[in-house]
Amino acid sequence: MKTILKFTLIVIIILSSACTDVVDVEVQDGPIRLVVEASLDWEKGTPGNNQSIRLRTSTPFFETNTTTDVVGATVVVTNDSSNEEFVFEDQNNGEYLTTGFEPIMGQSYTLQIEYNGDIYRATETMTPVTEITNVFQDRIDGFDDEELEVHVVFTDPIEEGNNYLFRFKRRGDLLPDLEVAEDEFINGNEIDWWYEIEEDEDQNILPFMPGDVVDIEMYGISRDYYDYIKILISQLGGVGLFEATPVAVRGNCINVTNPENYAFGYFRLTEVDKASYTFIED
Missing domain, CATH: 2.60.40 (Immunoglobulin-like)
Structure with missing residues (x-):
């Protein structure tokens, strides 16, 4: 019985290694926009x-x-x-x-x-957009309490319906990170918005270190643009096993x-x- 199993495995390996034909798949291009x-x-x-x-x-x-x-x-x-x-x-x-x-x-x-x-x-x-009133560092609010995070403090206006876009970019990094916020549950309050870079060895991404400089931009945006950019941000990470396929x-x-x-x-x-x-x- 063991001999039969070994022979079967050898045949499967030989057949698999022989399947080297290149399959050309025609990819349909969408219209130029x-x-x-x-x-x-x-x-x-x-x-x-x-x-x-x-x-x-x-x-x-x-x-x-x-x-x-x-x-x-x-x-x-x-x-x-x-x-x-x-x-x-x-x-x-x-x-x-x-x-x-x-x-x-x-x-x-x-x-x-x-x-x-x-x-x-x-x-x-x-x-x-309201004014940034303070910027400071800490380690207590991020996902990893051993890593540095930057905090942006501002006071949301009492008028309802304020929406924000944050752009964080560490100098030397290729791309910025974008985050959005709305004042549905924070209206009229002082807000402490923090941002942290999570370490990713596979992507060679390091957390904040002493000496790093981060540039911060806070935008006041319309509700329509908030809805638009929120969808785009959700698609920036690519497609995972349980994520929706990105659409135009x-x-x-x-x-x-x-x-x-x-x-x-x-x-x-x-x-x-x-x-x-x-x-x-x-």
Whole structure:
């Protein structure tokens, strides 16, 4: 009986090693779409006049050599109350700039992009943000009480419906981390928001160490943008065994000429408060 089993295993191994045929699978590419990166961010303490919008096109999944920058588009932002227009000049590299934008808190603006025979529009309101009142370090609130975390303190305004986007980036890291918050259960209170980097040996990610510098940005965002960016953040980690498959998330840029040829991306207007923190020995 043992001899028969050994012979069967040998046959299976031989057959498995012989199966080396390459199977070509045709991957269907989706349509090329306009991608809009239009974040008009008004930093506290600045005039907010200098703003940029970036346009590119989507590319097939396996394409790595295609230039995606969009040039030759017409980009205009209009104050919906005064009808004043702010023209964003083409820099011939996918970036469109203006030095004359006039941000007004609570004001609605409309973005219009004319590109490749289509007209895209989006409307958003300039959203304020409260002030960061303190930044400090600790080790007691994170997932690992032996690791450093940074704390951002601010007071949520008494008005309900405030939404926040936090951007944390340790200097030297390739990408930032994004987090969102809403004031449904914290309205009108002082908030202590902490952020920690969890160690991941497989990805060569280290926790905060003394001497590290982290740049912090806190944005006031609309509810629509909160819902949009929350979905994107949830998909940043990839697809796990029990996670939903990432899907294309539409922003607020509507193709009024041909609705089926919709764009990706979002037109947002936010106020932002910035801070930096250097970790020390504790």
